[in-house]
Amino acid sequence: MYLGKVIGRVVSSVKDQALEGKKLLLVRRLPNGPAVVAIDAVGAGAGETVYVCRGREAAFAFKPQEVPTEASIVAIIDSIEREL
Amino acid sequence: MIIARVVGNVVATQKQEAHEGKKILLIQPLDLENQPMGDVIVALDAVDAGVGDRVLAVQEGFSAMTSVGHVESPIDAAVVGIVDMVEFA
Numbered sequence: 001m002y003l004g005k006v007i008g009r010v011v012s013s014v015k016d017q018a019l020e021g022k023k024l025l026l027v028r029r030l031p032n033g034p035a036v037v038a039i040d041a042v043g044a045g046a047g048e049t050v051y052v053c054r055g056r057e058a059a060f061a062f063k064p065q066e067v068p069t070e071a072s073i074v075a076i077i078d079s080i081e082r083e084l
Numbered sequence: 085m086i087i088a089r090v091v092g093n094v095v096a097t098q099k100q101e102a103h104e105g106k107k108i109l110l111i112q113p114l115d116l117e118n119q120p121m122g123d124v125i126v127a128l129d130a131v132d133a134g135v136g137d138r139v140l141a142v143q144e145g146f147s148a149m150t151s152v153g154h155v156e157s158p159i160d161a162a163v164v165g166i167v168d169m170v171e172f173a
Contacts, residue, residue: 001126001161003110033123041158042098051094051108051126053158057145061100061158074158075099080110082092083135 001051001074003030006044010037018067025073027052038071049077087167088113090137094126102149102157109133109163111141116170127161128152140165 008026041061092110107129148162
């Protein structure tokens with residue numbers, strides 16, 4: 001998984017049927033990576049720091065539904081205790 | 085697998101169920117001179133690693149899931165070992 005910041009959302013009315021009703025959020029990989037569109041699986045909102053699961057496993061956040069995604073937001077971060 | 089250093093702990097109360105009850109570690113991949121390489125990664129802990137430890141991590145779903153005992157769950161990275169030493173031939 002990787003750290004990300006929710007910087008916006010994407011509206012798409014014509015899309016894969018399995019994406020219906022899912023929130024499509026724009027997430028920038030921290031510290032300064034690219035922005036990707038990830039499906040929200042935990043109720044994240046704009047401005048929040050989250051972490052994103054990539055690849056095939058991202059779809060498991062929506063089991064048993066088969067959702068075409070390779071990026072899902074799987075946690076909203078409260079804090080990070082960073083030492084080094 | 086990669087060699088990385090644990091550089092922090094992630095606290096997240098609102099998360100996917102499969103991530104419950106597991107330490108969520110922030111790890112920094114290392115190159116062969118133990119220097120940071122690339123961005124930090126979030127990985128679930130399967131071996132009770134702590135900040136400062138040099139660890140072995142898997143970055144692929146199936147191995148990550150099985151190491152933390154949650155198959156078919158949204159996990160794509162896990163710490164699966166603590167490195168004692170790396171010996172070059």
